[in-house]
Amino acid sequence: MRLTPRRALLAALLCLLFPGCFGYHVGPIQPHYMAGIHSIAVPTFRNETLIPRIEVLVTDAVIRQIQEDGTYKVASSADTADAVLEAEITQVLRRPSRTVIGDVQATQEFAMTMVVHYKIINRLTGVTVDDRTSNGATTFFVSGDVNQDEIQAIPLAANSAAIHMVADFGEGW
Numbered sequence: 301m302r303l304t305p306r307r308a309l310l311a312a313l314l315c316l317l318f319p320g321c322f323g324y325h326v327g328p329i330q331p332h333y334m335a336g337i338h339s340i341a342v343p344t345f346r347n348e349t350l351i352p353r354i355e356v357l358v359t360d361a362v363i364r365q366i367q368e369d370g371t372y373k374v375a376s377s378a379d380t381a382d383a384v385l386e387a388e389i390t391q392v393l394r395r396p397s398r399t400v401i402g403d404v405q406a407t408q409e410f411a412m413t414m415v416v417h418y419k420i421i422n423r424l425t426g427v428t429v430d431d432r433t434s435n436g437a438t439t440f441f442v443s444g445d446v447n448q449d450e451i452q453a454i455p456l457a458a459n460s461a462a463i464h465m466v467a468d469f470g471e472g473w
Contacts, residue, residue: 343378347388
């Protein structure tokens, strides 16, 4: 089949009328309920657990994840933000995951789950646009002092919770 000028013109016209990437969007795509929100203020989370001083650790993990995701900017104060992220750490659970071979009473590995409840409030309207609970999980091995091992695992659970939280409101899942 020979390509005539008429067929070449028709092919070029079809390519212009029906592009292959029709509807493709470059950059972040916000969920519909977050429309108009471009910056989020993240005040320090509340700590409802018995573990001291983890609220700043978890808040920093969420701020880093928001910055890494890039869908929203982190505002320096609630006065300059489009929305405010209010959250509380409700639980940090530790349960045995694997026992020592030959001794079912001793635990070799623990599973840790961190539960964070959060709300995103539109600063201008005062409406809560998102209200969810996010979980972060990790495992850790016992090396002698279970409490020290648990303290070292908390940042990993906080990062996991931050990843899930930002994916929830960043992608709308």
